[in-house]
Amino acid sequence: MAIISKYAVALLACSVFASTHGFAPATPSQLALSNKSASATTSTQLYIIGPMIRKMREEKEAKNMPMANPDEAKVEAPGLRVGVNAWKWPPVWPYDSNFFKRKSEMTGKDNANPMMNMMNPMEALEKKDVADVDENLFDSLKWWEENKEVTTDLDERVVAKISSHYSFYLRDGMSVLELGAAENSYLPEGLKLNKHVGVGAVKSQMEANPSISESYVVDLNDVVEDEGVKSEELADLGRDTFDAVIMANTIDFLINPREVFKSSWRALKPGGIMIVPFLAKDAYAEKFDEAFTKQWRDMTDDQHMWVGGSFFQFSAGEGWEGLKGFDISPEDAKQLGAEESVLDKLKQTDKDLPPGAYVVQARKNFEAEEVDESDLEGYIKSKMWMLPTLEDRDKKLVVPRLARAYEALDTQEEKERMLGHFDSLPKIYASLIKMDQFAFTFSMQAQLAADLVGDPDFTGSDIQINNMKMGLGLRKPSADFWAPVGKLTAAMQPEEKVNLLAYIVPRFGSDDPTQQEALSAFVSGLEPTFEVIRSKCPNMKESDVQLVGSELLASEVLVPGRSNREEFALWLGALTDVDLEFILAKRNSFKEDATKELEAFQKERADEEQAITDRRTQIQEQVAYARENRTTIFNPRTGKIEQVEPPKKGILGTGIELPFGN
Numbered sequence: 001m002a003i004i005s006k007y008a009v010a011l012l013a014c015s016v017f018a019s020t021h022g023f024a025p026a027t028p029s030q031l032a033l034s035n036k037s038a039s040a041t042t043s044t045q046l047y048i049i050g051p052m053i054r055k056m057r058e059e060k061e062a063k064n065m066p067m068a069n070p071d072e073a074k075v076e077a078p079g080l081r082v083g084v085n086a087w088k089w090p091p092v093w094p095y096d097s098n099f100f101k102r103k104s105e106m107t108g109k110d111n112a113n114p115m116m117n118m119m120n121p122m123e124a125l126e127k128k129d130v131a132d133v134d135e136n137l138f139d140s141l142k143w144w145e146e147n148k149e150v151t152t153d154l155d156e157r158v159v160a161k162i163s164s165h166y167s168f169y170l171r172d173g174m175s176v177l178e179l180g181a182a183e184n185s186y187l188p189e190g191l192k193l194n195k196h197v198g199v200g201a202v203k204s205q206m207e208a209n210p211s212i213s214e215s216y217v218v219d220l221n222d223v224v225e226d227e228g229v230k231s232e233e234l235a236d237l238g239r240d241t242f243d244a245v246i247m248a249n250t251i252d253f254l255i256n257p258r259e260v261f262k263s264s265w266r267a268l269k270p271g272g273i274m275i276v277p278f279l280a281k282d283a284y285a286e287k288f289d290e291a292f293t294k295q296w297r298d299m300t301d302d303q304h305m306w307v308g309g310s311f312f313q314f315s316a317g318e319g320w321e322g323l324k325g326f327d328i329s330p331e332d333a334k335q336l337g338a339e340e341s342v343l344d345k346l347k348q349t350d351k352d353l354p355p356g357a358y359v360v361q362a363r364k365n366f367e368a369e370e371v372d373e374s375d376l377e378g379y380i381k382s383k384m385w386m387l388p389t390l391e392d393r394d395k396k397l398v399v400p401r402l403a404r405a406y407e408a409l410d411t412q413e414e415k416e417r418m419l420g421h422f423d424s425l426p427k428i429y430a431s432l433i434k435m436d437q438f439a440f441t442f443s444m445q446a447q448l449a450a451d452l453v454g455d456p457d458f459t460g461s462d463i464q465i466n467n468m469k470m471g472l473g474l475r476k477p478s479a480d481f482w483a484p485v486g487k488l489t490a491a492m493q494p495e496e497k498v499n500l501l502a503y504i505v506p507r508f509g510s511d512d513p514t515q516q517e518a519l520s521a522f523v524s525g526l527e528p529t530f531e532v533i534r535s536k537c538p539n540m541k542e543s544d545v546q547l548v549g550s551e552l553l554a555s556e557v558l559v560p561g562r563s564n565r566e567e568f569a570l571w572l573g574a575l576t577d578v579d580l581e582f583i584l585a586k587r588n589s590f591k592e593d594a595t596k597e598l599e600a601f602q603k604e605r606a607d608e609e610q611a612i613t614d615r616r617t618q619i620q621e622q623v624a625y626a627r628e629n630r631t632t633i634f635n636p637r638t639g640k641i642e643q644v645e646p647p648k649k650g651i652l653g654t655g656i657e658l659p660f661g662n
Contacts, residue, residue, distance in 0.1 A: 068324070069615075077168035079359075082305065082325030085615050091393035093258065093314050100255040100293045102138045140221045140253070143291060144201035150287050151183055151205075152249060154279070155354040157330035162186040162248060162277050165328050165359055169273055174243040177267050179220060179260065180250025183208045186277075197242075199234060220250070223259035226388035228266065239266050245274040251308055252278060252296040253288070261315035262386065268364040274320075275361045276308055277328070283355035301356055308360040317392050319385030320362040329356040371419070376403045383419075389426035389433070397446035398425070405454025414456045421453045424460025428452060431469055440472075444498050451502030463509035471501045481523050488526045489550055491543040503554050514560040521557045521565045529553050529572060536577045540584070548584050 068083030098106075154162075167188035170176065174193050178185055181198030182205040198212035199220070206215035216233040224230050245264045254260055264274050280301050285292070295307060305325045312320045333356045368379040380402050384395045402422075409415045432445040452458045452468070469475040470482040477483040485504075489497060504522075507515055529549040533540065540548075552572065556563040563571070 072324070076324060077165050077326065077328075079165070079326040079328040080324060081327045082309070084322060084324060087306075087309055087313070087323060089310060089313050089392070091396075092391040094310070095295070099295050100257070102255075102293060103290055103297075105138055106294070138291075140291070141201050141217070141219045147288075148202045148204060152284060152287075154184075154186075154249075154283075155330070157332065157354045158279065158283075158357050159184075159186050161328040161330055161357050163188050165277065165326065166246070166275065167191070169275060169361075170244055175241065177237065177242040177245045177264075178212070179245060179247040179264065180253070181206050181209065181212060181215065185209060185211050185246070186248060187211055197237060199231075220260050221253075221255045223256040225256075225259070228259050228263035231263075234263060234267075237267060240269045242267050243269055243272050245272070246277075247274070248277040249279060249284075251276055251311070252281075252293065252304075253291050255293060257311040258315045261311045265316045265319055265364055265386065270364055270366040273361060273363045274312075275359060277357065277359045278304060278308065279358075280329075280333075280356035301358060305358055305360055312360070312362045314392065316364075316385045317395065318381060319365050319367070321365045323360070323362040326359040326361075327356070328359055330354040333357070371415075376406060380406075380422075383422050384425075387422070387426055389429045393442060394429060394446065394449075397442055398449050401446055401450030402453060405450050408454070409456070417456045418454055421458060421460060424458070425449060425453060427460050427465055428468070431465065431472065431474060434474055435472065440494065444495055447495070448498045448502055451499065452505060455502070455506040457510070458506035459509065461509045464505050467508045468501070468505045471505065481519065484523055485526065488530070489546050492546045492550070493543060496543075496547050500550050500554060503551075504558065507558050512560065518558050518560050522553055525553050525557060525565050525568065526550060528569070532569075532572050533580060536575070537580050540580070544584055547587065548580060551587070552583070 067086035068080045069085075072083045073080045163186050166186065170188065170191060170193075172192045175195040176193050176197070178196065178198050179200075181200035182202065185196070185198075187193075193211070193213075196211050196213050198206040198209060198215040199218045200206050200215065201217065201219065203215065203217050206212055209215075216231075218229065218231045218234055220229055222230045228234075245268055247260075247264070251257065261274070268274060281296060281299070281304065289297075296304065299307065309323055309325060312323050333354045365382070365385075367385070368382040370379075372379050377399050380399050381395070384390065384399060387395075390398070406415055406418055409418060428449045429445070432440075432449070435445065458464060466475065467482070470477045471485075473486075477486055489500065492500070504519075507519055510516075526549065529552070530545055533545050533549050537545070553568065556568045556571070557565060
């Protein structure tokens with residue numbers, strides 16, 4: 001098992017894990033105990049084994065409980081298992097590259113002890129041999145072309161289930177994009193689409209598919225990182241073009257799923273649906289095992305559903321809505337999974353049983369086209385959906401700060417300029433992700449990004465980004481500006497330096513000579529300003545001296561036409577110690593307000609997560625109660641609804657009750 005980050009562990013803990021028990025040689029004392037136990041009565045064995053079996057069955061039933069409420073199930077296709085509110089995600093993309101490797105690409109260190117990898121993930125990553133990876137690189141298009149005679153050949157019962165699921169969401173006249181297209185699309189019989197575009201690896205297979213109207217050979221594993229599939233043909237199909245994207249039995253072969261889902265999101269019309277069916281992990285392992293990714297080989301079907309759902313979440317976040325998971329397995333497959341034990345599996349020889357079948361799906365959310373002053377954060381969120389580089393965590397932190405920065409601007413022209421700067425956020429975060437998250441927290445990163453974008457003079461130019469890096473210490477500071485500024489403000493708190501940095505950086509990159517003069521006046525005026533404040537307020541802490549002095553100087557001198565050095569010196573000299581203490585107190589009150597807002601945001605997020613957990617528990621309790629108290633049940637063997645006798649009380653269901661409590 002390859003390295004999986006701590007976030008992946010948290011994600012996969014949401015899914016259903018199978019429990020197994022290892023066998024070890026018995027010790028002499030265990031053998032003696034076994035011989036002694038062999039003489040126990042049958043009734044004693046029943047008392048011991050009966051509750052154990054019952055507990056095992058109850059645990060299995062609990063695992064198989066659907067995590068969706070009845071109201072959702074009424075308006076969806078049959079088999080809804082995971083509802084909208086049941087999903088939980090880590091704050092960042094939780095998978096490393098080993099998670100999506102194929103067998104031929106795995107090296108010895110990739111197969112190292114997973115526990116050691118989890119304990120020392122950075123060490124394991126540093127040992128990665130790039131040469132080995134390149135040498136064993138799997139060529140997707142070549143492999144599928146060489147194996148084009150090997151077809152999927154799904155069981156008819158599985159085909160019927162996929163087709164039935166499609167029939168619930170696909171309608172005549174729709175335009176459909178099929179990713180991973182081959183010789184069969186499993187569409188409902190009689191469905192008349194307006195357009196059906198196939199994108200797959202083998203041209204001859206798509207040509208043999210009667211429902212496809214046009215087709216393109218595209219390697220879905222060839223991508224532009226954090227952007228989408230690298231394909232002119234796919235891009236030329238347009239944005240907001242298709243009513244539906246279907247991708248059956250393909251998710252198991254994707255090595256860059258996030259980019260594939262990003263491209264799908266772009267191709268869909270707002271409100272359009274992406275449907276991703278997949279089969280049990282062993283359904284066609286003998287045919288396509290070489291092309292399977294590691295996550296597909298190593299994980300269970302329940303885990304596959306949650307991982308598949310995460311591809312929606314980490315491709316466009318809230319740009320997807322109505323994320324759901326379905327178990328559409330044929331009844332024979334469900335019955336087998338529900339009743340067989342480990343020994344049953346070992347004895348199973350019937351190859352005619354169908355594999356399990358599952359679906360994850362979601363719809364493309366509607367992107368706000370105009371600024372809604374009553375829901376400013378909602379508008380900004382929609383502009384964040386497809387921005388690369390930013391993790392979901394970063395977007396949640398920066399959106400409210402961007403909204404406040406927008407509201408603080410004075411003119412409509414400045415607000416429109418700020419909205420045009422959102423595209424610079426990936427460039428900012430590409431640098432911020434290199435910072436030590438403990439010294440420069442995610443909240444501080446979000447504040448810097450929002451302050452920069454909110455400045456009308458910030459354009460995200462290379463000159464401005466370069467100066468931001470020098471100010472952050474990611475690049476050697478310039479001797480004439482950043483080196484002296486860093487030295488003179490060394491006592492300031494990191495968050496205060498962030499505010500100063502956000503004010504200085506947008507001043508760079510201007511062709512205006514007066515702006516260059518203002519920058520020079522600022523750096524040369526720092527030490528004299530601090531000396532004046534120290535003389536007026538001898539008891540003020542040095543960090544506060546630097547805070548007040550640098551911000552007063554920046555606000556007056558850095559903006560051309562406001563004050564020159566001489567005018568600023570006269571104004572500062574006229575201030576009293578009371579004035580300076582008042583300025584400091586006012587400045588600190590802003591910080592306290594920001595801290596309270598952050599705490600409120602964190603509490604709101606924690607409350608939302610708890611509400612989701614409570615709702616999931618409530619659904620499970622409702623289902624358990626319904627099962628325990630039902631009076632009728634559908635018998636798949638007879639095809640009829642039959643009466644269920646209520647369970648008898650007492651010892652092992654005999655009706656005999658003990659005189660004392662259970």
